[in-house]
Amino acid sequence: MNRPLLIGPFTQLFPMTGLPLKGALKDEQLSIIKNGGILVSEGKILEVGIFDELKSDDVDIHHVEGQQVCLPGFVDSHTHICFGGTRARDYAYRNAGKTYLEIAKAGGGIWDTVTQTRKASQDELVAGILSRSQKHLKNGVTTIEVKSGYGLSIKEELKMLRAIKQANETTNASLVPTCLAAHMKPKDWNHDKDYLDVIINELFPILKSENLANRVDAFVEESAFSPKEIKSYFQKAKEMGFDITVHADQFTTGGSQVAVDFDAVSADHLEASTEKEIQLLAKSNTIATALPGASLGLGCAYTPARKILDTGGALSIASDHNPGSAPMGDLLTQASILGTFEKLSNTEVLAGITFRAAAALRLSDRGKLEAGAQADFVVFATENYQEITYHQGQLKPSEVWKNGTPIH
Ligand code: NIG
Ligand code: FE
Numbered sequence: 001m002n003r004p005l006l007i008g009p010f011t012q013l014f015p016m017t018g019l020p021l022k023g024a025l026k027d028e029q030l031s032i033i034k035n036g037g038i039l040v041s042e043g044k045i046l047e048v049g050i051f052d053e054l055k056s057d058d059v060d061i062h063h064v065e066g067q068q069v070c071l072p073g074f075v076d077s078h079t080h081i082c083f084g085g086t087r088a089r090d091y092a093y094r095n096a097g098k099t100y101l102e103i104a105k106a107g108g109g110i111w112d113t114v115t116q117t118r119k120a121s122q123d124e125l126v127a128g129i130l131s132r133s134q135k136h137l138k139n140g141v142t143t144i145e146v147k148s149g150y151g152l153s154i155k156e157e158l159k160m161l162r163a164i165k166q167a168n169e170t171t172n173a174s175l176v177p178t179c180l181a182a183h184m185k186p187k188d189w190n191h192d193k194d195y196l197d198v199i200i201n202e203l204f205p206i207l208k209s210e211n212l213a214n215r216v217d218a219f220v221e222e223s224a225f226s227p228k229e230i231k232s233y234f235q236k237a238k239e240m241g242f243d244i245t246v247h248a249d250q251f252t253t254g255g256s257q258v259a260v261d262f263d264a265v266s267a268d269h270l271e272a273s274t275e276k277e278i279q280l281l282a283k284s285n286t287i288a289t290a291l292p293g294a295s296l297g298l299g300c301a302y303t304p305a306r307k308i309l310d311t312g313g314a315l316s317i318a319s320d321h322n323p324g325s326a327p328m329g330d331l332l333t334q335a336s337i338l339g340t341f342e343k344l345s346n347t348e349v350l351a352g353i354t355f356r357a358a359a360a361l362r363l364s365d366r367g368k369l370e371a372g373a374q375a376d377f378v379v380f381a382t383e384n385y386q387e388i389t390y391h392q393g394q395l396k397p398s399e400v401w402k403n404g405t406p407i408h
Contacts, residue, residue, distance in 0.1 A: 005404065007062045008037030009051035010070040011383045015369040016354050022282070022314040025347040032385075036070065040375040043403035048369045062406075067383035068398065071350065072369050073142030073376030075357035076331050078245075078268050078289055080147050080180075080322035081132040082125050082160050082167075085116025087323045091297070100298055100325065101223055101251070110150070110184050113323050117150035117160070125163035126170075132321065132329065133171040138408050140378030140397040141331055141353075144173050145318070145361055147217055149180030154203050157181045161212040172407040176361050178245060179207055182218035182225055182233060196225075196233045204240055215265070215361075219247040220255035227254045234262045243362060249273040250294070260284040266316065266360040270303045271295060278304065282312040287360040289316040290352070292338035293326035305342040305352075316360040317352035333393025340392075349389050375404035 013036025019025060037051030039059065047054060055061070090108045094100065103109050117125070129146065136144055146164045151157035161177055168175040181199045189195050207213050216237040218230050224247075225233075234244050244262045248255025250269035256277040259267035267281060268289035281288045290303035308315050317338060321329035328334065331353060339349040358367030366374045379399040380388055387395055400408040 002041065004039050004041040004046055004059045005062055006037050006039050006051070006054050006059045007401070008035070008054075008064060010036045010064060010379070011067045012036070012385050013038070013048070013070045013369070014350070014385060015048050016072050016351065017368050017370050019347070019351060019355070021356060021359055023312045024309040025345055025351055027345050027347050030347045038070070038369060038375065038377065040404040043375055043405075045369060045371055045373045045375050047371055064379065064399070066381060069380045069382050069385045069388065070369075071378050071385070072354045072367050073378050073400065073402065074140045074331060074353045075143040075361065075363070075367050076136060076141050076319050076321070076353070077145050077266065077316045077357040077360040078147075078291060078318035078320050079145055080149060080320070081144065081329070082129050082146055082148065082164055083113050083117050083150050083323050084120030084124065084128070085113060085323065087112060087327070090324055091327065094298065104223055110324060111187055113150045114152050114186070118156050122159050122163045122166070125160060126167045129163060129167035129175070130171055133167065133173045133175065135329070136331070137171075137173050137400055137402070138396070139330065139332055139393070140400050142173055142376040142378070142400065142402045143176065143358070143361070143363065143366055145176040145178055147178045147180040148213075149183030149217070152181065152183065152186035154198065157203055158206060158212070161207065162210070165212055172402050176215070176363070177213040178215040178217050179203070179213045180217040180219070182230065184219060184224045196229070200233065200236045204237065204242070208240070214242055215245055216242040217245045217247065220258050221247065221250055222252055227258045230258060234258070238262060249277055253277055256281055259286050265362050268318065268320075269294065270308070271301050273304060278307050278311050278313065281308065287314045287316050287356065289318050289360055290338055291318055291320035291326065292334040293328055294320045296328060296334065296337070297324075297326045302338055302341050305338060305344060309344070309348060314356055314359065315348065315352050316357040317349065318357065318360075330393050332388070336389040336392040339389055346386060346389055375401060377401050
């Protein structure tokens with residue numbers, strides 16, 4: 001075993017521990033370790049505390065210079081960074097006044113990306129995932145969920161999920177794959193059998209045997225799948241042991257009810273959620289995920305994050321990075337902006353991209369700096385953590401550590 005490594009001293013270190021998973025958070029609740037240090041070994045955290053108290057002859061030291069703030073590595077719990085092509089045309093159309101659904105019906109939208117993704121080779125998809133992951137890593141995002149959903153056939157969904165698995169073997173980030181074969185009904189489906197039945201019977205067993213994903217997502221929306229249509233799909237996915245997550249209440253409601261009914265790990269989007277859905281989510285185990293990047297990309301309302309928190313819900317904030325509705329892909333910028341519009345405390349924003357986001361992926365070994373957790377953390381050259389959201393993503397990390405190794 002290598003000698004443990006002590007990293008620090010950090011002017012302010014935020015372990016993000018001791019905070020509840022659900023409900024509103026005040027900045028007074030945030031515990032700060034001044035002149036903090038992190039002791040790591042074999043990629044895991046051994047101890048978090050005051051730097052000088054962790055020093056000993058038995059440890060090596062990585063000194064950080066000047067004023068530095070340290071937080072857990074950020075977690076992006078919802079992305080679509082496996083895709084081919086671009087949808088810049090959609091963006092221009094939208095800004096010329098056409099709606100998301102009008103563009104989809106006119107041949108743009110998700111189906112356009114399906115066509116472009118099907119044309120890409122698996123290696124080309126891997127290259128795209130790697131470059132987007134690299135950008136995320138530089139911005140302090142060390143764990144990234146990645147969905148399929150631009151294949152929409154057995155062969156093409158497999159190509160995407162194999163590309164995600166292949167990229168995960170190369171990138172320094174942890175990629176968490178999700179099968180989104182139920183993103184929309186494939187326009188070219190011409191089999192006698194129902195599309196979702198074929199996914200269940202033919203794709204799901206391969207996901208298990210090749211270990212390609214243990215999470216299943218669906219877009220529950222008028223343009224995709226109705227709550228009624230998706231029920232037996234989710235039922236079967238649950239029986240096979242998949243975690244469920246839902247694209248819910250983006251334009252119309254109904255999805256969050258399905259999410260709660262199936263005890264989904266998360267319900268994501270929620271821009272259209274009303275009091276009723278917010279209450280439902282707050283009483284459930286399902287994490288509500290806001291996707292401000294989609295609001296910014298579409299020019300739509302934000303997820304009612306303030307109400308969700310005040311009602312007692314758990315709020316994750318994710319980028320939704322995709323070529324259509326959320327092309328920006330900058331998690332910290334988006335989370336900070338959501339904070340300004342929804343009046344979120346710094347602690348709520350930071351919780352939403354650390355331990356609450358990790359919970360949305362059912363990962364208990366990250367999003368917090370504590371003994372036993374992965375040694376994933378992000379460092380900013382400032383003396384005051386408030387500068388981080390204040391600069392709305394323009395204050396970039398000075399260091400990013402993944403599994404106890406500096407990768408940026
Ligand atoms: O999360 N809402 C559905 N799916 C994606 C959009 C995908 C696309 O437009 O390509 C989303 O916003
Ligand atoms: Fe999405």
